[in-house]
Amino acid sequence: MRTLDALIVESPVFEGLDQDQLELIAGCASNTVFAAGERLFREGDQADTFFLLRHGLVALDAYVPNRGQLTVETVGPGEIVGWSWLLPPHRWHFTGRAVELVRAVQFDGACLRKKCDEDPLLGYDLLTRFAQVLVSRLQATRLQLMDVYGDKHD
């Protein structure tokens, strides 16, 4: 069975972390499992955690009046779910739902924020890594907004 350290460092987001940083981060992590349909978090709730997905698909849902629950994005293995823990007011913007069985490494965001405050180098490194995640999500969202499958006749 692989250790938490190994699971974390294998993900593209945390690739190349040095051993000290890895141990600091792994100290705030634990393994977790969600059954299909189970909620990882709910829109508006306190966001003091994030997830590194190892298996399965997580849907980010929003409730839209008169349209019901809409999925705006899905996140898969190797990807990070959740950045609301990083920045105030630390509230989830969407609801996270396990589309299928999900295995993930769950991180205690409050624990990590404290370690980042104490170790600015770690904080800078983590922020840089999360910025890359945010940028790639932003680009994907822009493509969605451009409606790349549409055409002028619609």
Next chain:
Amino acid sequence: MATSTTEPVAALRGSMTPLPYRVARRRRENHDNWTLELEPVEDAIEPIAPGQFTMLYAFGVGEVPISTSGDIEASGTTLVHTIRAVGAVTKALCAAGPGDVLGVRGPFGNTWPIEAAHARDLVLVGGGVGLPPLRPAIYHALAHRSEFGKLVVLYGGRTPEDLLFRKELERWRGRLDMDVEVSVDSAGSGWNGNVGVVTKLIPAAPFDADDAVAFVVGPEIMMRFTARALIDRGLPPERIWISMERTMRCGVGLCGHCQLGPTLICRDGPVYRWDELESLLGVHEL
């Protein structure tokens, strides 16, 4: 001397004369796409190949270029075309029922360079109505499965309701010798698949970028971003092919309607290598 001038003229006249084909079957694919199976009334056009198109003529309405979308090796002289009912001509074509007669010219254009994928992983990326032109290449790869490495189909659509060939995609997804991933831009609670643009599927798709070939079809903007994502994954630009679409009239490079810079898509395309076309796609109003 006379034959050297009359033969090309005769060939051109032939390519400009529609042959009558009868609608044998019509199948609704989604809210605005239909698949027609056409059988020759008498003479058939030359055999069509994956990537090529014909000019379909709704008599009295007009003519449009439509890619072949069927299993060519299994179809014989029957032509299979999937058409989106979006303008006057395509609406007339989609309204044609069994027994109705349409005109067919062609086949026109070049073909998917399937030989370039031999012994390599073949990645096919379709967006929206871009799946039908890829479908003959998928059928070909499945019929000659041992000639290829991994076979990966990535398909993106706006919503689950917009997806084409959904049952077929599900059947392919159940096979052990190919990988199929589908993603939509938005979905309600009944959808248990991926949500996001099709480019998001590329980083985790199971192919070896060092030894893969990609065919991409969709709106130009989707193909641009898909090519970038494939290159980011490590695929060289010269192993990415796209299929272009422009307004076409003659189909044989005479009228110039489908001109894109120095190239005529009906004559030189519609299939192009990404590195040969990339610079042209960035030119505004071209």
